[in-house]
Structure formats: structure tokens, C-alpha cells
Amino acid sequence: MEASNSGKPRVAIIKGSTPRDCVLKGIDLLGGISKFIDEEDQVFIKFNLFLPNGFPTNTNFDVLGAVIQACNNAGAKKIYVGCFPYKGFTIKTISDILGLESYIKSLGAELSFLDNSNRFGKMGSKEDQIIAVKNATMVETEINNQTYMVPRVIVNSDKLISLNQVNVHPIFKCRLSLLNSYSIIPFYNQEVRVSKKDIDNNLRDDKYKQELTSKIIDVFSIKKPNLVINDLYYILEGAGPFIYKDSKLKKTGVIIIGTNALSTDEVTLSLLKLNDLNNELSIAAVARGLGSIDLFDIEIIGENINDLNIDVELCVSKLEDINVKNLFIKTGQYCSGCYESAYHLLNLMKTNMVKDLKYISKNSFLIGNKPPEPQGLKNIIVFGDCAINSTKNYDFRKQSIQTKKKVKEKVNKSILELPGCPCNVFQCVEAIVNYYGKAEVPTLNLFLKTVKSYYFKKFRKNLYLWEVL
Numbered sequence: 001m002e003a004s005n006s007g008k009p010r011v012a013i014i015k016g017s018t019p020r021d022c023v024l025k026g027i028d029l030l031g032g033i034s035k036f037i038d039e040e041d042q043v044f045i046k047f048n049l050f051l052p053n054g055f056p057t058n059t060n061f062d063v064l065g066a067v068i069q070a071c072n073n074a075g076a077k078k079i080y081v082g083c084f085p086y087k088g089f090t091i092k093t094i095s096d097i098l099g100l101e102s103y104i105k106s107l108g109a110e111l112s113f114l115d116n117s118n119r120f121g122k123m124g125s126k127e128d129q130i131i132a133v134k135n136a137t138m139v140e141t142e143i144n145n146q147t148y149m150v151p152r153v154i155v156n157s158d159k160l161i162s163l164n165q166v167n168v169h170p171i172f173k174c175r176l177s178l179l180n181s182y183s184i185i186p187f188y189n190q191e192v193r194v195s196k197k198d199i200d201n202n203l204r205d206d207k208y209k210q211e212l213t214s215k216i217i218d219v220f221s222i223k224k225p226n227l228v229i230n231d232l233y234y235i236l237e238g239a240g241p242f243i244y245k246d247s248k249l250k251k252t253g254v255i256i257i258g259t260n261a262l263s264t265d266e267v268t269l270s271l272l273k274l275n276d277l278n279n280e281l282s283i284a285a286v287a288r289g290l291g292s293i294d295l296f297d298i299e300i301i302g303e304n305i306n307d308l309n310i311d312v313e314l315c316v317s318k319l320e321d322i323n324v325k326n327l328f329i330k331t332g333q334y335c336s337g338c339y340e341s342a343y344h345l346l347n348l349m350k351t352n353m354v355k356d357l358k359y360i361s362k363n364s365f366l367i368g369n370k371p372p373e374p375q376g377l378k379n380i381i382v383f384g385d386c387a388i389n390s391t392k393n394y395d396f397r398k399q400s401i402q403t404k405k406k407v408k409e410k411v412n413k414s415i416l417e418l419p420g421c422p423c424n425v426f427q428c429v430e431a432i433v434n435y436y437g438k439a440e441v442p443t444l445n446l447f448l449k450t451v452k453s454y455y456f457k458k459f460r461k462n463l464y465l466w467e468v469l
């Protein structure tokens with residue numbers, strides 16, 4: 001199924017008038033849906049469902065509808081659609097806000113509550129009951145000495161389709177299908193913990209990114225998709241992958257579909273002129289023997305790459321380039337863990353604190369190991385364990401007070417420490433609102449209230465037991 005008559009994996013590049021037409025045409029070019037889906041198959045479609053936002057943070061539902069329809073036409077017995085969302089959000093919350101469960105049913109499939117959040121209300125809060133449900137619905141899988149919890153519904157499905165909305169990504173340049181596979185496991189299982197020993201070496205070698213890359217490839221290898229769709233018909237460029245002030249929606253009019261994830265990602269990278277940037281995920285997958293990224297080993301059909309001239313503005317690579325009003329960003333050495341969480345926090349601040357920061361001058365944001373001293377002695381945000389630990393003896397920690405007789409030193413209390421390795425972004429937002437006070441940051445407080453209302457408050461304890469939070 002994966003290879004053509006030439007023995008090479010096939011990848012179709014489709015340009016068309018609508019995303020729906022593109023995806024259907026692409027499937028036809030690859031031989032039709034019956035090449036991938038057999039009658040009576042149980043199909044799992046891994047789409048993007050990260051936040052209670054619309055497309056393109058999440059998957060384009062026109063494309064999802066077209067894929068579901070194609071699977072139904074092939075005679076699939078059951079079609080599930082699912083994804084683990086961003087930390088702190090449940091599938092039930094997002095489904096309720098977006099009206100997803102009934103909508104996906106109307107498309108001819110079933111939304112899979114991989115986190116069992118649709119059952120929390122019925123289960124009560126008995127710990128053993130919740131753990132029993134968790135164990136019954138997940139399969140423990142060991143790869144590379146790491147344990148992963150994979151939903152049974154995915155493991156038991158006959159076919160897996162990766163339906164990935166391509167957006168720019170702060171660590172891996174673009175969110176491609178290898179990264180899409182990673183959210184088949186719960187968020188707590190996706191997290192990387194950096195050893196505090198030998199922190200200089202860890203930062204220099206970016207052990208966080210190495211570990212994350214390895215884990216993504218582990219999870220990808222658990223169940224490889226039979227059909228891979230990289231939807232870049234519309235792509236969020238600039239400050240993606242979520243919708244921030246500096247995010248821009250670009251229309252490329254192109255969807256890429258293939259029979260092998262690695263090849264489909266490589267063709268996508270080539271089209272975006274990003275394949276010379278040594279994509280770490282692809283390289284790691286090749287090293288594990290999961291496929292080839294040599295374009296000569298791929299049969300490309302449909303449009304010619306050279307005829308499509310697509311330039312995409314990537315995420316900034318330096319945090320200092322995120323220009324937040326009245327905030328001076330001072331960086332020491334940091335790894336990809338702090339970079340990614342600070343990237344999201346700074347973009348959230350830029351998006352949701354425009355008016356707040358207009359009236360609070362001279363704020364500093366210190367990140368990484370041994371950052372420079374801040375701009376002044378007021379409103380200093382110290383982000384992450386490395387910054388907190390390495391600035392313990394810095395000058396800004398003390399303030400000199402001139403009395404009539406002498407100069408006195410006292411502890412500077414105008415400092416907000418945000419611990420974490422890396423930090424939890426939404427906890428940081430909460431701490432920032434508490435530090436400045438709701439009256440000083442009304443727009444950020446409104447954002448926080450909105451996010452908090454999304455949390456499944458009543459069943460918060462269950463979420464912890466389930467390890468969603």
C-alpha cells in the first residue's frame with residue numbers, strides 16, 4: 001500500500017480551488033480511497049484539536065468532512081476522529097465550546113474522547129474508579145526505555161489517517177505529520193524533563209530538544225499512518241502555530257498527500273524551501289530506519305515543486321525579536337523548553353496586554369542561565385528555574401534606600417519569579433495577573449478569566465488523577 005509499482009513511496013501535490021477538492025483529488029491520484037481503506041475497517045483519523053479555537057489552530061473541518069466521506073464511501077465500519085489537546089484543556093470542554101461532538105457525528109464519524117472527559121461527570125471522583133477507566137482505555141507501550149500511554153481505540157483501529165494542519169512551529173519550524181503523531185498520547189506523557197545535573201552541558205547541547213525529538217519518533221513508530229495529509233492550503237505564518245497578534249493567514253492553495261509520513265513531510269519541506277534546514281525530526285526518523293528523505297526515493301505526482309513558489313515567514317528564532325510593549329527581554333543561555341514556553345507566553349502578552357503595558361513602563365523579562373541584569377529595578381519577571389537559580393546574587397535582587405544618615409540595602413520585592421523547567425504558560429499568566437493586580441492588567445485578566453472558564457472546574461480533581469493537568 002505504501003509503495004507504488006516503482007517501489008517508492010508516493011506523494012501527491014495538489015493545487016485546487018478549495019481544500020476539499022484538493023484532498024479528494026489527491027486521494028484519487030494516489031489510486032482512490034479503496035487503496036487505503038478496506039470494507040469493514042475501523043479507521044482512526046488523527047486530526048488537530050489543541051485549543052478551543054477554530055481553524056487553522058485546529059484542523060479545517062471542510063477537509064475533515066471530505067476525508068470522513070471518502071472513508072464512508074470505502075465501506076469503513078466505524079470512523080473515529082481524535083487528538084489530545086493542549087495541557088489543561090479537555091476534549092469535552094473544546095467539544096462543548098465548538099459543538100464538535102454533534103458536528104462530527106453529522107459528518108459520519110465519532111469524536112473520540114481520548115481523555116475520557118465525557119465520562120468524568122458520570123464517574124464520580126473515586127480515585128480507583130478513574131484509574132480503572134484510564135487503564136481500560138489506554139495501552140501501556142514501552143519504546144526506547146520510555147513508557148507511553150496510547151489510547152486503545154487507536155491501537156485497535158485497522159487504519160490510521162494523519163490529517164495535519166500545517167502551521168509554523170517555534171521549535172521544529174513547521175508542524176508536519178511526524179509532529180501530528182505526537183498528540184496521540186496525553187500531554188503529561190509528551191512532556192520532557194531536563195536533568196538539573198550538569199546544566200551547562202544540557203543547555204549547550206539542547207538536551208531538551210534531543211529528548212523531545214526522540215520521544216516524538218518513539219510515538220510515531222508505535223503506529224504509522226496509512227494515509228498522510230499535510231494541509232497547507234491555508235497556513236498560519238509569522239507567530240504560529242496558534243492565533244496571536246503577529247500570526248498571519250497565508251493561502252498557498254496546496255495540499256500534500258502521501259502514503260508515507262516521512263516522504264510526505266520531506267516533500268512538504270521542499271515545497272516550503274525548508275528542507276535544507278536539516279529538519280531534526282526527519283533526520284532522527286531516518287536514523288531509526290523509518291524511511292528515506294531523499295527526494296529521488298519518492299515518487300512525486302501532481303504539481304511540480306519547482307512551479308510552486310511558496311515562501312513562508314517562520315517563527316522568530318530569538319525571543320528578543322518578540323516586540324512586547326514596554327518589556328525588555330534579557331536572555332542568558334536557554335534550551336528549547338524555555339524557548340517554546342516563553343515564545344507562547346510573550347506572544348500571549350503581546351496579544352492580550354497591549355493596553356495594560358501601555359501604562360506600565362519599564363518591565364523586564366529575564367530568561368535562561370546567567371542573563372544580563374534587568375533594565376531597572378521594577379517589575380522584573382524571572383522566567384524558568386535556570387534564570388531564577390543563576391540570578392540569586394544579582395544586583396537587582398537588592399535595592400539601596402538612602403536614609404538621612406546612611407544608605408540601606410533591602411530586598412527588592414518588585415520581582416516575579418516564574419518557576420518551571422520549562423514553565424507552564426497558563427500558570428505564568430495567572431501569576432502575572434496576581435503580581436500586577438487585576439486593576440492594572442484588565443485585558444490580561446479578561447483573557448485569564450476566559451481561559452479559566454474553559455477548565456472543567458467541577459471535575460478538576462479527576463483531571464489531575466487522569467494526569468490531564
Ligand code: SF4
Pocket residue numbers: 194202208333334335336337338368369384385386387420421422423
Ligand atoms: S529552566 Fe528552562 S532553560 Fe533551564 S533547563 Fe529548564 S527548560 Fe531549559
